[in-house]
Amino acid sequence: MELFLNFSEFKIRFSNLLNLNFSPLSLYNKKVNGIYITYENNTLSLKGIISKIEGLKKYKNFYGNGTPGPYFLEDTFLTPFTEKVYLNGNLLQRDFDYAIDYKQRIISFSFVITKNDYIVIEYESPSKEIYNLSGFSLNLSALNLSYLNLEKSIENTQNSFWEVGINMEKDENNLLNLRRSFFFVNNMYSGYADYLKFALSKELFTASLEYLYAEKGYIYLTEVLGNNNLLSDSKYIHFSLSLLPFSSLSYIYDFENKITKGEEFSKQNHTLILNTNNSKAEFSYSYEKSKEEIGITYTYYPLSLNSMYKKTISNSYVSSTYSMSLSPSLDFLNSYFLVYSNDYYSDKAYFRDFSYTIGISIKSKSFELNMGEKFNKKENLNPDTPIYLAQIFMTDGVNFSFQLSYPTIDINSVSVYINNILVKNNSTFTYLFPDGSYKTYTLNLSIYENRVDLFFVDNNGIHPPPPDLSLTIYYLTIIPQESYYQSHDLQLKFTSPKISSSASLQRIEQDFIYDYLINFSARGTILKNLWIDLTNIYKIYEKNNKLLLKSVYFFLPSYIYLDLNINSFPYAKTILFKINPVLTFGEDFINFSLEHLENTYYEAYLKYLSLNLEFKKKFSQNEFKAHFYKTWRTYTSSVDTGTYLLNSESINLLRELNKSKYELFIIHEKYNTNLEKYTVIFTYIPNKSEKFTNNCLYIKGIYSALEQNYSFILQIGGNISVNF
Known part of the structure; x- marks a missing residue:
């Protein structure tokens, strides 16, 4: 407030x-x-x-x-x-x-x-x-107390x-x-x-x-008062300098030093920039915490040429990176070339990463041909030395098995973190639901050479991890000596005044495993009032098919929106279908939507159907709104959907009287946990004037009931602004 x-x-x-x-x-x-x-x-x-x-x-x-x-x-x-x-x-x-x-x-x-x-x-x-x-602060001219x-x-x-x-x-x-x-x-x-x-x-x-x-006796509470750079018995210096001796030449120096209780932190940066009409060159050097970094970049604008070299030297590793991109173009012909190389070595590891991308595009008024190739090669020049890796997964409420990129050489070395919290087998984890409630589970954690299985256990049984959790797995492994990825792409595009379409074929090769990807898409107005956006992607050997369809039919000022999304594998399928007609009658409207989701993963499945209806009607100085929502769900016992809304109803009444507004909200919500909420909000917005602007007052009451537990919250607030 x-x-x-x-x-x-x-x-x-x-x-x-x-x-x-x-x-x-x-x-x-x-x-x-x-x-x-x-x-x-x-x-x-x-x-x-x-x-x-x-x-x-x-x-x-x-x-x-x-x-x-x-x-x-x-x-x-x-x-x-x-x-x-x-x-x-x-x-x-x-x-x-x-x-x-x-x-x-x-x-x-x-x-x-x-x-x-x-x-x-x-x-x-x-x-x-x-x-x-x-406290107070007094400023008189340049003096301050x-x-x-x-x-x-x-x-x-x-x-x-x-x-x-x-x-x-x-x-x-x-x-x-x-x-x-x-x-x-x-x-x-x-x-x-x-x-x-x-x-x-x-x-x-x-x-x-x-x-x-x-001084040491100057006791400053950083978290309470706010300045992170001010500590007792400390000194902080920050100096920056920019020199512009010529219009095309500049030099930037930045220095920062901090001493706290005898411990010193220092960093500095030097940057020299040479800028002409057609090119730009930049040389940089930085030093921070015993880490040095040298960088050179060069850009030549007429050919869209960009190149970069950077070397980092620290006590624990040395890294060298080089990249260059070139993309000259003509009226009908565009080409591009990109190369990237990185060497990283330390006492226990020596990695080399090399990649390039090359392509050409031929264009006309209604036709376009694109051809290209991508290649990436990763080498481990010290393949006999084990190293620790980290993999991050996001849970979806269905999957319980998480595959490692490389097999671990020591199961005891594997550690698992949920939302950055270390967890172990038979430990507990508390999950916060969207409605603010929470639930504590016992974790069933199984670690294998190439995967980690995780289940959440409660009184109702064993479940996969709830959705939207971050799972980080650290493990000791030996990275293969060589790994590569290569793709060849061919694409045709056709354009007309009302519709554009494209078809592409991609050949993918990764560590001697091949696959082909076929992609077809079309977008535009196929009938007078019908607009579509259609995409279909199919992986031949993986047998993965994705179908995306969006469509809008206009009969102004109203319309009907359609959305279809199908993603299928031999072992899993996801279907999402939504239809949403919106009927508009002047200032009044009816908004109706029906949504269906079907998610299958091996024997586990989740299906739900939701209905959403909004209505608005205006009578002179009065306005009436109503909203209705209902969902039906079926799923196997192994699927944990968490807390979700079963149905809700709301009524909104707005009345304008003497240029002031009175608004009443009445809302009912019911969740699958049998939690019910009733919310009533009354808002008063007075007439605006030069003296009173942006003012409002409200009273809000929330009643919640879950089994034998009840609660009531009353809030009174608003915003008052008075100009004199």
């Missing part, structure tokens, strides 16, 4: 999501719950805060593993919507660049995170202890920060910020900390320096 009061230069904000930044030496980029007051004029700025800190700010830093994820956060609890995710220093956007599951503490990205990509995640985790926070008091309610201890500073800022590239903070424990002086930030930008260069120092 948030409340804003604005009186010209004087503003008050009440919120449980205040993200405040007082100073790098005290409260720094931290979420708090309380009251924030500001007053500003041309020469004076005053800030005041009275709040509570109920969460701990934490960090998760890691390099990618060459996949989009999943990656795991180790905290038991993660406060939703508090995270900030950075890729190589760039802030990412939730639901666009990544998806995060707060209950399972799993994050997955929309793209591959390479082994050179560095991820930093800031997030809040609930704290068992609550801190009371109060601030006071912050942090009180630990359980121990009744007070940590106080008195700070003085000078801040002269033209813009973010030209500034001087100098601060000293004095720290007191129960009004007794304990130590001090210094902060300096300097930035200067001129025509030929840009430079910045950041310096942090804290």
